[in-house]
Amino acid sequence: MxxxxxxxxxxxxxxxxxxxxxxxxxxxxxxxxxxxxxxxxxxxxxxxxxxxxxxxxxxxxxxxxxxxxxxxxxxxxxxxxxxxxxxxxxxxxxxxxxxxxxxxxxxxxxxxxxxxxxxxxxxxxxxxxxxxxxxxxxxxxxxxxxxxxxxxxxxxxxxxxxxxxxxxxxxxxxxxxxxxxxxxVRSMGVATSPCTVPAAGKPSFELADDEMEVGIGIHGEPGIERKKVATADEIAGELTDKIFTDLDFANSDVAVMINGLGATPEMELYIVNGKVQAILADQGMNVYKTFVGEFMTSLEMAGCSVTLLKLDNQLKELLDAPSTAPAFYS
CATH class of the missing domain: 3.40.50.10440 (Dihydroxyacetone kinase; domain 1)
Structure with missing residues (x-):
């Protein structure tokens, strides 16, 4: 470690x-x-x-x-x-x-x-x-x-x-x-490598070099499927599809969060975001605001999550209101 x-x-x-x-x-x-x-x-x-x-x-x-x-x-x-x-x-x-x-x-x-x-x-x-x-x-x-x-x-x-x-x-x-x-609000994530709790000294779970865990939890809890690593576009599609089946976002104004789990370069997060934005546009959604970065991590786990929030005028106003929190300026 x-x-x-x-x-x-x-x-x-x-x-x-x-x-x-x-x-x-x-x-x-x-x-x-x-x-x-x-x-x-x-x-x-x-x-x-x-x-x-x-x-x-x-x-x-x-x-x-x-x-x-x-x-x-x-x-x-x-x-x-x-x-x-x-x-x-x-x-x-x-x-x-x-x-x-x-x-x-x-x-x-x-x-x-x-x-x-x-x-x-x-x-x-x-x-x-x-x-x-x-x-x-x-x-x-x-x-x-x-x-x-x-x-x-x-x-x-x-x-x-x-x-x-x-x-x-x-x-x-x-x-x-x-x-x-x-x-x-709905979210779903994927991991491509595990994390190590400092006091434990060993990874909390194992993934082969060519594997990813779809639906992983932020403590390393199992997801819905372990499978071969997919492309960024395929991952974006799988995560958003699952979100769409749970809540109808069609023709809505939405806020998007592409969240890194701790060890994912921003380059990769932006690649995922590009596909997510295209998917939302195809579904007739208007992206009001986008957040890309690390907001809810899991130590040094590699992977990301996608979060969508359906907005109305009240939620837009409050989302836009100023904040001085170190990790969320607005």
Whole structure:
């Protein structure tokens, strides 16, 4: 295993220290926690937004902390849910009296621990609501989930719910727009090589040099098929076909995200994007906005995911609203 780390058991703490020192004017770490918050948290009168999950998906989730997006992110150990007490500290740190919305990816540990934290916060008099993101169309259940997994589409939930909170929306309004995004966003990914959790020291799964896993999860969970490596055009077609069978995007305005899983050159992501754009045009869709890059990774896994979000005028306005989050300027 070759990784640029100090102690494999301290990668999360070291990462947080490096992140906070890179952006000292916008974020801070709560002492003795793995919680990163906005520098100005809590923001008076504003609904607080908290997300998080296991580390290894950078820039998710701490990269999305900033004005116009999240108020706090909670980092668990690599591919491991943060504990309820850490999530509770995040909730308390961003609550200004207007309530807090938890944005949770649909993984069993995340859902359980965030829900426990919400109950503890409510016992302390904090109003908490939650949404669960389940945009992955590949599989219905996996080793990590009951129901569909939450993957890169979560970033659109962060952005749009964050914009609604920033403009003064109530807790119920922020939750409602987050749920609208969840209803209208779909994703699917493919991997061409595995990743290695630092503390484990070996790849989490194996792929032959000429193989790819279609429908892979962001923790290396199995997809729907292992097959010979295909061309970028074929991969784009397979991923979008599966998305189209799940939700009707015909003649819609859409936002597109071509997301790298950690070790895929931007050259390859742009090649995939070219074909995705052609497919969408053929289907009569209008691409309102495109995002190409690394937004929800899996350590050094090679591969990509495609996310489509069906837009209306409200979602367009909120997607366009300004953000100062380090990983998502707009």
């Amino acid at each position: 070759k990784k640029i780390v100090n102690d494999p058991e301290r990668v999360v703490q070291d990462m947080i220290q490096g992140l906070v020192t890179a952006h000292p004017g916008s974020v801070k770490q709560l002492p003795d926690t793995t919680v990163i918050t906005r520098k100005d948290a809590p923001v008076s009168g504003k609904v607080g937004l908290v997300s998080g999950g296991g580390s290894g998906h950078e820039p998710a989730h701490a990269g999305y902390v900033g004005k116009g997006m999240l108020d706090a992110a909670v980092a668990g150990e690599v591919f491991t849910s943060p504990t309820p007490d850490q999530v509770l500290e995040a909730i308390k740190a961003v609550d200004s009296g207007a309530g807090v919305l938890l944005i949770i990816k649909n993984y069993t540990g995340d859902v359980m621990n965030f829900e426990m934290a919400a109950e503890m916060a409510e016992a302390e008099g904090i109003q908490v609501e939650k949404v669960v993101v389940n945009d992955d169309v590949a599989v219905e259940d996996s080793s990590f989930t009951s129901g569909r997994r939450g993957i890169a589409g979560t970033v659109f939930v962060h952005k749009i719910a964050g914009a609604m909170a920033e403009k003064g929306g109530s807790l119920q309004e922020v939750k409602a727009v987050a749920e609208k995004v969840i209803r209208n």
